[in-house]
Amino acid sequence: MTDLGRLALNRHAERLLAAWDGADRPGATIGLVRDGALVAHASAGMASLELGVPIGPATRFRIASVSKQFTCAAILMLAEAEQLRPRDPVQEHLPELPDFGVAITLDHLMRNSSGLRDMLELMRCGGADLAMPCGPEALLAAVRRQATLNFAPGERFLYCNTGFMLLGRVVERVTGEPFGRFLDRRIFGPLGMSRTRHTPATTEVVPGLATGYLPRGRGFVRAQHGFPLGGEGGLVSCVEDLALWDQALATGRVIGRGVAESLMAQAPFENGMMNAYARGLEVATYRGLRTVDHGGLWPGFRTAFLRVPDRAITVIAIANHGGVDAHLLAHRMLDAAIEGLPGVHPVPAMPPRDALEPLLGRWIEADRATTVEFSLDAEGQPQAIQHGVPFALVPADHGRLAARRGSFVFVVTPPAAGEDLLSVETSAGYLSQFRRAPERAELPRELAGRWRCAELDTVWTFVPEEPGLAVLVQGPVATAGPWPVTPIAPDAIRIATPGTLALGWLDGRLVRDAGGAATGLVVSGARALDLRFEPEADRP
Secondary structure, eight states: OOHHHHHHHHHHHHHHHGGGOSTTSBOEEEEEEETTEEEEEEEESEEETTTTEEOOTTOBEEOGGGGHHHHHHHHHHHHHTTSOOTTSBHHHHOTTSOOOSSOOBHHHHHTTOSOOOOHHHHHHHTTOOTTSOOOHHHHHHHHHTOOSOSSOTTSOOOOOHHHHHHHHHHHHHHHSSOHHHHHIIIIIHHHTOTTOEEOSSTTSOOTTBOOOEEEETTEEEEOOOOSOOOTTTOEEEOHHHHHHHHHHHHHOTTTOHHHHHHHTOOOBOTTSOBOSBOSSSEEEEETTEEEEEEEEEETTEEEEEEEEGGGTEEEEEEESBTTOOHHHHHHHHHHHHHTTOTTOOOOOOOOOHHHHGGGOEEEEETTTOOEEEEEEOTTSOEEEEETTEEEEEEEOGGGOEEEOSTTOOOEEOOOOTTOOEEEEEOGGGOEEEEEEOOSOOOOOGGGSEEEEETTTTEEEEEEEETTEEEEEEEOSSOEEEEEEEEEEETTEEEEEEEOSSOEEEEEEEEEEOTTSOEEEEEEEOSSSOOEEEEEOTTOO
16 A cells, blocks of 8 residues: 555544544544554544543553454364363353253354343343442352243354353363463463453553543543453453454464464354354455454443455444444444445445335334334434434345344334334344334233342332332342333333443333233343243232
């Protein structure tokens, strides 16, 4: 690449970051690697508003789930040394885990196909938000209380932090040393990634670490996070160090070509369809190019690590501003790097607005009473919200729309005008049927009182609160509430769950016996499905 080409890419990065340039706001940094060289690197905004420290090349950030590929690399390096096998049942290394009656392998964990419920979701259902102090044993206890799975291992994909936390513990159990020490000794040190480290405690002092902020009104507040961090998301790093890691993935340096290739190798589900999630990395297609990427989200931090291996291009975008869409930022930088290259497809056109209108509004799926809401954002682009998490929709094939966020399969065909049935495709080709939710519904009168979930060790008490009911939560490590309850359809409710990252929600449905009596309440979040609450004997 010529010097002028580098200049153009750096100026494009600066334009992308211009909205966060200033001493009164947190910001972001972007790096672009091409043919093994860091050809563009720009930053904007402040690493610390309190201290007046700007973001610079040496600034470290919490990269959250971008850590998962390093956890998988550690497992694969141990496999090459014949200290374990990816097909090992996880209980072989962690016998304290429950027996679900089916084999959950280390490879299931690495591919997000284990069926285990997500530990962060379990904690949230028990009233513990990410901002609350929590010990690692509390997270493990939440996993050990589980008696059922989201689905059979290998059947489908569902993002699960639990699996990567357990993988980090497996590394420690097999090697006899702390997870972070293994990573530093075998990966970070040899690669020269001197600004990358594992930080189990969020209270640990890390030199050069940016503070995470969340937008609040016209200003910002410091993001609170009290949960411990393991193999699922415990690394701090920077653009330069992740560029060194990109080189290792491209060349096999230090980790070996076998490990690098295994990280990106896909495997099919039980039904033969291919899992887009490899091992700590997602394989996708963007504008006709094969991409290998992963995102990271933690209170106040957002990361995107986006590779196009066949073109030797990688984009790294990291923010300490909770309102920055790092995934979009990385793809906009990639657009500049690939524009005009042979084989690159144009950006697909969005369907016209009149074709989107029949999609807008609230829809409900019958089996789990899962809800999804579609709307248009301020720029007229379609978006969906599930469990309180908004995500942009982009054009896909055959007039369909797909989720733009990574590691998440959601493809919808907009209905024709007047249709009240909607099909949504998720992982492994599964189709869920949604119907338009009624405009009005009433809360089931049987909800009032106490309900207990054994797998959460939690009691929910539904109490009167204008205009209807709210939930008081008594969990194993926290109490919470009142959480507002909204009727969605007959016997279907939504429970709002205020949190550090977003105002989320859980979907619930009453279960009735043949005589119509309410015998249970089944609740699902995004990553923990079909948690059953039983009515307690002292209910009114």
